[in-house]
Amino acid sequence: MTDTTQPVIEACELVVEYGKGAQARRAVDGVSFAVQAGECVGFIGANGAGKSTTLKTLMGFIFAQSGGARIFGLPPGAVESRRRIGYLPEVALYYPFMKARELLELYGGLHGMTRAQLREKIPPMLERVGLGERGEELLKSYSKGMQQRLGIAQALIADPEALIFDELSSGLDPIGRHDLRRVLLELKSKGRTIFFSSHELTEVEALCDRVIMIHQGRIVTQKPVAELLKPLNLFEIRFADINGELPTEVKEFNPARQGSEWTLRLDDLERYTRALDALRRSGCEVRGARSLTQSLEDYFISLVEEARS
Amino acid sequence: MISLRGVFLIAKSVLIEAVRRREIYVIVLAASLLIGMVMSIDFFDIKGLTKFYRETALKVMGMATAATVIVLAARQLPREFERRTIYPLMARPISRLTFIAGKLLGVMFSAVFCFALFMLIFVFGTWRLGGEIPWGLFLQHIYLQLLMLLILATLSFWLSMLMNFDAALTVGALFYFSAAFASTVILYLYDSSGTLFRWFLLAVNYGIPQLTLFDLSGKAVHAQAWEPLSFSVMAQLTAYGLSFAVIYFAFATICFRRRPL
Structure with missing residues (x-):
């Protein structure tokens, strides 16, 4: 062996x-x-x-x-x-x-x-x-x-x-x-x-x-x-609205619609926490929340570009 | 070193391909048509026709099998590279010697298969014309032809290591067809040459195998006038043929041993 x-x-x-x-x-x-x-x-x-x-x-x-x-x-x-x-x-x-x-x-x-x-x-x-x-x-x-x-x-x-x-x-x-x-x-x-x-x-x-x-x-x-795969200090939340209505306190985070869901991308931890609280308070269904990391592809491309330059 | 099981497995794969491709059958069919045309000619008496048939059939058989062997042997390695099948094969625990010996054995198996098809046609044709086959000389002829095919196969293998498929095929075919008259040309030139050129001619004479020595078709046709060759002559011819085959095979192996794949 x-x-x-x-x-x-x-x-x-x-x-x-x-x-x-x-x-x-x-x-x-x-x-x-x-x-x-x-x-x-x-x-x-x-x-x-x-x-x-x-x-x-x-x-x-x-x-x-x-x-x-x-x-x-x-x-x-x-x-x-x-x-x-x-x-x-x-x-x-x-x-x-x-x-x-x-x-x-x-x-x-x-x-x-x-x-x-x-x-x-x-x-x-x-x-x-x-x-x-x-x-x-x-x-x-x-x-x-x-x-x-x-x-x-x-x-x-x-x-x-x-x-x-x-x-x-x-x-x-x-x-x-x-x-x-x-x-x-x-x-x-x-x-x-x-x-x-x-x-x-x-x-x-x-x-x-x-x-x-x-x-x-x-x-x-x-x-x-x-x-x-290091963290990018970027956060993403996926959620569903209530009966097609988007609560006002959520609107201020500028969510984007993706099919039947909404997505929020936030670039600091404090705003991410505030957005999560706002969603909970307004009764929206949070379907996913994650901290975004750099993919291998991003890393590979940055390395190749660095080597080229 | 060499794995006998590996050699047989690789040889089997070569034979499978040769049998499943249509080339051998096309060659056999074309040669059979030629032989069939000879049989249909009706201007000899029946005894003369049998001899004419036998002579033509044996020549055509010899040439067609030689062509098949040269093509098969010359393309083994180039095709492995072309299809890239050499990589999964050489990733196995086998030496390069095993690979090349397996390929050679496979070509020889295919030659025997081709020859066997021809033999059936020959025996059937002779039987249809009511002639008899001089089995002693006929079997000796087949044996020597196989020995000649071994020389051609090893030579074509070696050539395919040195040049591309087309060039190896051309040189192999030229070698086969010129070998029939090379010794005669050398004999003519020898008497009228200077000392240095005589040495060169002698070197060529001994350096190139005399393929006509392996052709007993004439004797097999006129069997009444010829006895089968003695054991000692057959042994000498075997040693002569094998020595060339071994030399060509050794060259092919040396070339392949350090060749990047």
């Missing part, structure tokens, strides 16, 4: 370049980070920031010019480390002339699973990713979203200790994303290590313990998600 004293995934001053000589382009520039056992870490960055290159280097698909990486304490691409990893590539396409069941038999078999294990695991796995009734169809008839679901199934088939997902929810519809989130939360609760890149920052916010942000090949921040 996982040795909890050493990081599951580790990169140290990793440098990866594409091209040679004068045309060499540095895609990853001195990246260092570590993912501990049982952590769920999001790897975010704009397009071309170096996310996929870093993940491919960790998997041993491409080679670093300098620096190093270790997976379970082993060099990238080591057969023994890959035995313990499930990987989802950025663009998931699978052999069009195979069936989903056959594909999982191939991948599971390469992971050393026996025929009996495969027979037992494949149907529930296909069910789990929403492909239960499509297992005997050729993959050429699969949509992009279905291919992505199958990609998740292939990554999970051997019940790996760690998961590396490149562009987690690419091509999935909202239901697919919801299903995927459920699967990942389940894996997280089982103590699996999850490291994934995604453009869906709400997903990262909901799932991850920590976020690593990369921009132009360099890590710009790596912090716990809770630390990034």
